[in-house]
Amino acid sequence: MDIKVNFDRLKKDIESLSQIGRDPQGGITRPSFSKADLEARDWLKGRIESSGLALGEDGAGNIFGRKEGKGKTIMAGSHIDTVINGGMFDGSIGVLSALECLRRIKEENIPHSKPLEVASFTDEEGNLSGDFLGSRAFTGLLDQEILEKGLTQFGVPLAEILEGTNFTIQSIMEAHEQRPDIEAFIEIHIEQGPVLETENKTIGIVDGIAGKHYRWCSFAGKASHAGTTPLELRQDAFLGLADFALKSTQHVATEHYGSMVTIGRVSVRPGAFSIVPGQVDFSFEFRSQSKKTLEELKKHLFSLAEDVASTRGLEFGSKLVDETEPVSIPARIQDIMKDECENLGYSSMTLPSGAGHDVQILASVAEPGMIFIPCVDGISHSPQEMIQWEDLEKGANLLLQVLIRLAS
Numbered sequence: 481m482d483i484k485v486n487f488d489r490l491k492k493d494i495e496s497l498s499q500i501g502r503d504p505q506g507g508i509t510r511p512s513f514s515k516a517d518l519e520a521r522d523w524l525k526g527r528i529e530s531s532g533l534a535l536g537e538d539g540a541g542n543i544f545g546r547k548e549g550k551g552k553t554i555m556a557g558s559h560i561d562t563v564i565n566g567g568m569f570d571g572s573i574g575v576l577s578a579l580e581c582l583r584r585i586k587e588e589n590i591p592h593s594k595p596l597e598v599a600s601f602t603d604e605e606g607n608l609s610g611d612f613l614g615s616r617a618f619t620g621l622l623d624q625e626i627l628e629k630g631l632t633q634f635g636v637p638l639a640e641i642l643e644g645t646n647f648t649i650q651s652i653m654e655a656h657e658q659r660p661d662i663e664a665f666i667e668i669h670i671e672q673g674p675v676l677e678t679e680n681k682t683i684g685i686v687d688g689i690a691g692k693h694y695r696w697c698s699f700a701g702k703a704s705h706a707g708t709t710p711l712e713l714r715q716d717a718f719l720g721l722a723d724f725a726l727k728s729t730q731h732v733a734t735e736h737y738g739s740m741v742t743i744g745r746v747s748v749r750p751g752a753f754s755i756v757p758g759q760v761d762f763s764f765e766f767r768s769q770s771k772k773t774l775e776e777l778k779k780h781l782f783s784l785a786e787d788v789a790s791t792r793g794l795e796f797g798s799k800l801v802d803e804t805e806p807v808s809i810p811a812r813i814q815d816i817m818k819d820e821c822e823n824l825g826y827s828s829m830t831l832p833s834g835a836g837h838d839v840q841i842l843a844s845v846a847e848p849g850m851i852f853i854p855c856v857d858g859i860s861h862s863p864q865e866m867i868q869w870e871d872l873e874k875g876a877n878l879l880l881q882v883l884i885r886l887a888s
């Protein structure tokens with residue numbers, strides 16, 4: 481169908497939203513339910529209302545704009561919250577491109593039989609309670625105890641963050657009761673990696689999204705004097721971690737190439753020149769596109785940690801922080817995207833997503849689909865996050881055609 485997005489309007493929307501939550505340290509800091517986020521929410525609601533779409537909001541603060549139809553809903557969206565000192569494109573382009581598509585469908589009176597809806601999900605970035613608070617609330621996948629007992633990354637309970645808003649833990653837990661039947665959920669997002677740019681392609685058609693496993697881990701040994709304790713008598717917790725880091729990486733690289741394992745944060749105690757480390761605490765995560773591989777890694781890596789601990793006289797301990805299942809994108813959705821890319825004359829390639837996204841959670845209640853556009857140098861979650869605007873124009877035009885086809 482010969483219809484394009486109004487790109488000037490979409491670009492202006494993205495620039496306007498990026499003015500909210502500017503951080504003096506650089507970039508944008510707009511975690512969900514912060515002052516900046518509340519301002520951004522009001523701005524978004526205003527944009528939805530002025531488009532003539534029916535504005536909705538559920539008990540988790542997820543925001544919707546709906547154009548009625550019959551049957552199951554075709555939904556598209558993402559999130560407008562950011563990490564601390566984040567960029568202006570991660571999430572925002574998914575919400576605002578979807579909004580622009582619905583505006584164009586309305587303006588041009590494009591016929592569609594099914595309802596169309598834009599969605600903006602709360603706290604995708606996990607500043608408050610693990611990743612995907614809003615989309616997990618929307619799909620009914622939250623654990624109330626974790627919301628009540630856990631701490632946000634700001635060191636206070638979620639209930640305290642919610643004070644002064646219209647939301648409570650109870651309203652978040654009940655958000656899924658208001659969910660319509662959804663046929664498909666489509667998200668457009670920056671790639672957050674270097675592949676599209678390297679391959680010189682404008683559009684990435686995502687075929688699967690990795691599942692992940694996050695754990696806080698520790699090796700406990702014995703702190704002792706660095707000058708008087710012979711090497712063979714030490715219970716050095718740091719050496720345990722070093723051994724484990726190399727062996728676990730080697731296992732993933734040789735047995736499960738394409739899957740990932742990362743130790744991103746380490747604290748060594750007591751932490752001094754003259755003391756053999758008695759304790760090391762570290763974050764440990766692994767990801768894979770394959771459910772079977774994730775299961776194998778869960779067994780193998782933690783028994784490897786136990787082995788390392790026992791040969792070195794250490795104790796290994798760990799606590800689960802979060803996990804998600806890998807999701808594969810149905811061929812039907814990928815085929816529609818490929819087809820429309822060809823019609824539009826855009827270069828595209830199929831690729832997996834190593835990062836998690838709201839669409840992965842939505843996959844439990846709808847057919848998922850995901851479009852990537854390149855980001856400069858693969859950088860995201862940073863003030864340096866950048867795109868080529870013409871790539872976004874193409875991505876938004878592709879989204880428009882995909883939505884029209886799905887909702888017809």
Ligand SMILES: [Zn+2]
Nearest residue numbers: 570571604669
């Ligand atoms: Zn995002």
